[in-house]
Amino acid sequence: MVTREQAEAIADEWIAAWNAHDVPRVLSHYLDDFEMQSPKIAAVAGEPTGVLRGKPAIEAYWRKAMAMAPGLRFEKLGVFVGAQSVAIHYRNHQDKLVVEVLELDAAGKVHRGAAHYM
Numbered sequence: 001m002v003t004r005e006q007a008e009a010i011a012d013e014w015i016a017a018w019n020a021h022d023v024p025r026v027l028s029h030y031l032d033d034f035e036m037q038s039p040k041i042a043a044v045a046g047e048p049t050g051v052l053r054g055k056p057a058i059e060a061y062w063r064k065a066m067a068m069a070p071g072l073r074f075e076k077l078g079v080f081v082g083a084q085s086v087a088i089h090y091r092n093h094q095d096k097l098v099v100e101v102l103e104l105d106a107a108g109k110v111h112r113g114a115a116h117y118m
Contacts, residue, residue, distance in 0.1 A: 002104065004079075007086045010102070011079040014088060018074050023062055027055055029102075030110045034058070038115035040065065069093060 010029070017025040036058050041050045045061040052058050066072055073093045080087035085103045092098055097118040102110045 001083055002081050002086060004081055006108070007079050007081040010086050010104075010108070011076060011088045014100075014102070015074050015076050015090065018072065021066055021072065023059060023066065026062065027059060030055065030058075030113070031105065034110055035112045036061075036115075037113070039117060040115065044068065074098075 014026070014029055017029070032055050033053065034055070035051060035053045037051050039050050041047050041052055041061060044065050045052060045057075052061055071093050075091045076088065077091060077097075078089040080089065084105075085101055088100045088102070090098055090100070099116045101114045101116070103112040105111050
């Protein structure tokens with residue numbers, strides 16, 4: 001079970017890594033074969049399903065997305081705790097509201113992530 005303290009710590013570090021534009025630091029939260037779901041994947045990576053798997057593919061997508069948004073910055077608005085997941089509610093650099101759900105393995109690494117946009 002994820003505790004409130006663990007969820008807050010995960011969210012704070014995750015936001016800090018993104019705000020630092022540090023892709024290796026962001027990727028350190030994820031398993032090598034994790035899955036990422038986002039409608040942005042279709043637009044940025046050209047994958048019509050909106051789903052990518054594995055660090056190499058997702059790293060390329062995130063690097064391209066960061067290059068397209070040099071002012072990228074996230075502001076944490078809230079953290080929701082699940083049994084084996086954390087949902088991070090934040091405002092992005094475009095003033096859009098986002099919820100990112102991170103499903104965790106027993107060691108606290110993300111095996112599946114899903115971004116949801118307002």
